Amino acid sequence: MxxxxxxxxxxxxxxxxxxxxxxxxxxxxxxxxxxxxxxxxxxxxxxxxxxxLGPQMSAAALWIARHIPTWHEPLRLMDGTPIRCGASRVTVNRSSLGEIAGYGMDKSHHAFYWGAKLMPITTADGAVTAFSLACPKDLDERKQALHG
Incomplete structure (x- = not known):
């Protein structure tokens, strides 16, 4: 349509x-x-x-980010946001996200969750330059960013 x-x-x-x-x-x-x-x-x-349309939308967002004046500055900001992928034990056992997902602690909500962490890397203006999904068990976010 x-x-x-x-x-x-x-x-x-x-x-x-x-x-x-x-x-x-x-x-x-x-x-x-x-x-x-x-x-x-x-x-x-x-x-x-x-x-x-995911690949085309990602390419368009990257094209826009590259035309922002702060793109060429070396400063990048990164943060990890928890993404809950399942709540029941049955979902955890049947999921094909086992390579990425795991149990982690959502400190802002004081709760454990099973899922992944979204790791966006942005310019100082907030334009997303890269992102990846990481296992919440991995505590070193810098290493996660290098693999993203």
Missing amino acids: LTPAEAVVVAVAQVLLRCDQERYWLRIAAARIGHLFPRLPSQAVYNRQLRD
Whole structure:
């Protein structure tokens, strides 16, 4: 229903309209941007289309980041954000994320979780230059950044 360019525009609109809840975005989108896209797809079709466009969206984001004035400065900022991948023991045992995921401590929420850490590396302006997923058991974030 959406062309690849339109799917990217809808994804950018989600960010600009600050709709953080992925599950409710297409319900809200009909009211917010429905006049621009009268035939929005279902959630499953939209998610599949965005997954297929992942490499193109990453390339576009990297192209934009390289044109930011602070790209050539040596200063980079990095942080690790926990991503919960499963809650039950059955999910942990059946998951194919075993190479990346593990048990870790989310210090901001004072809770253990099973999942991975998203490690974005940004310029001083906040443009993402690289990212990787790391096992939360690994404590040295610098080593994780070198492997990302």
